[in-house]
Amino acid sequence: SRIYGIWRFKEFLPIKTSNPITMGEGSTPLVRVEKLEKLIGVRRVYVKFEGANPTGSFKDRGMSLAITLARESGSKAVVAASTGNTAASAAAYASRASLLTFLLLPRGKVALGKMAQSILHGAIIVEIEGNFDDALETARRLAQREEFYPLNSFNPWRLEGQKTLAYEVFEEIGVPDHVVVPVGNAGNISAIWKGFKELKNWGYSDTLPRMAGIQAEGSSPIASAFKLGLDAPLFTENPETLATAIRIGKPVNWFKAWKAVTESSGTFEVVSDSDIIRAQRLLAREEGIAAEPAGAASIAGAIKLAQNGYFNGDETVVCVVTGHGLKDPDSVKFHPTTRLRAMSVDDAIEKVIKSL
Numbered sequence: 001s002r003i004y005g006i007w008r009f010k011e012f013l014p015i016k017t018s019n020p021i022t023m024g025e026g027s028t029p030l031v032r033v034e035k036l037e038k039l040i041g042v043r044r045v046y047v048k049f050e051g052a053n054p055t056g057s058f059k060d061r062g063m064s065l066a067i068t069l070a071r072e073s074g075s076k077a078v079v080a081a082s083t084g085n086t087a088a089s090a091a092a093y094a095s096r097a098s099l100l101t102f103l104l105l106p107r108g109k110v111a112l113g114k115m116a117q118s119i120l121h122g123a124i125i126v127e128i129e130g131n132f133d134d135a136l137e138t139a140r141r142l143a144q145r146e147e148f149y150p151l152n153s154f155n156p157w158r159l160e161g162q163k164t165l166a167y168e169v170f171e172e173i174g175v176p177d178h179v180v181v182p183v184g185n186a187g188n189i190s191a192i193w194k195g196f197k198e199l200k201n202w203g204y205s206d207t208l209p210r211m212a213g214i215q216a217e218g219s220s221p222i223a224s225a226f227k228l229g230l231d232a233p234l235f236t237e238n239p240e241t242l243a244t245a246i247r248i249g250k251p252v253n254w255f256k257a258w259k260a261v262t263e264s265s266g267t268f269e270v271v272s273d274s275d276i277i278r279a280q281r282l283l284a285r286e287e288g289i290a291a292e293p294a295g296a297a298s299i300a301g302a303i304k305l306a307q308n309g310y311f312n313g314d315e316t317v318v319c320v321v322t323g324h325g326l327k328d329p330d331s332v333k334f335h336p337t338t339r340l341r342a343m344s345v346d347d348a349i350e351k352v353i354k355s356l
């Protein structure tokens with residue numbers, strides 16, 4: 001059968017199919033980041049680089065299952081509210097299944113690369129005046145009509161695909177001490193935790209990681225409440241962060257994420273937009289990894305957790321970088337570099353030599 005991708009784990013997936021809608025999603029790089037290790041102060045730090053998926057984010061893992069089911073459901077169209085990556089992934093996989101895609105997007109709040117993908121794959125795009133949470137409510141109501149198949153992460157099949165990240169990490173390095181995940185609608189951290197629990201329940205492993213969920217300061221309904229010692233999130237009407245992928249005020253999967261953190265004796269942490277931008281630059285200029293801002297939030301979170309003494313120094317930490325830097329080209333405005341204008345070959349040569 002398949003030698004790479006999530007369908008290698010077909011026995012662990014809840015749907016039986018001989019021809020899934022797939023583009024080889026999964027089997028993403030687990031990259032050791034030794035310079036960041038020194039900064040975070042633990043024995044090993046790895047980045048699970050989900051930007052290497054077919055549409056550039058972890059969403060592809062779950063979309064492969066969900067679209068395979070959508071095709072069998074007899075629906076004519078799929079519908080998804082999104083901050084961008086679910087949209088891009090839905091449009092790509094649905095086109096492969098010859099299904100129409102309706103996207104509900106918060107107008108003006110979706111990063112350029114994700115809009116480009118949604119357009120390229122021919123989705124029907126509805127830009128809503130409002131935020132992601134309004135878009136999600138629209139999608140939920142549309143999904144009550146037979147002709148629309150719902151793709152948002154209240155759809156459990158998406159999370160069943162996303163749990164495969166845990167299987168891949170286990171295959172390569174066993175069970176890490178910590179897994180750090182950026183949290184928006186809170187599906188992914190829950191899915192990864194589920195994957196590790198299954199491995200233990202099925203007797204493949206005998207330990208579990210501690211999960212750390214990272215949210216952006218202006219959009220941290222779960223993390224802020226957790227840090228205040230509350231037992232439920234503080235939903236916010238106006239989430240704000242430049243990490244637009246995780247700009248979500250009413251996370252639909254908050255309860256699953258809360259359980260993942262409490263069951264694993266993990267934590268939630270809040271990082272500022274400047275922490276995120278700093279992490280994006282460190283990843284790109286020290287480790288060669290291009291992360292979109294929300295993807296860099298896991299590294300920003302690990303740095304902050306280290307500063308708060310959360311780690312004991314000899315652990316292995318996996319940071320999930322959830323989306324590729326190409327998704328949000330506008331974010332390069334935060335990362336100036338030298339750009340020289342050369343009027344001729346000689347001029348270019350002279351300027352380059354002067355810049356050495």
Ligand SMILES: Cc1ncc(COP(=O)(O)O)c(/C=C/C(=O)C(=O)O)c1O
Pocket residue numbers: 057081082083084085086087153182183184185186187188189245246292294295322323
């Ligand atoms: C790069 C990136 N990093 C982290 C998250 C948060 O994952 P969840 O906590 O499972 O929501 C998202 C989520 C994106 C959407 O929710 C969407 O695309 O609509 C993301 O794109």
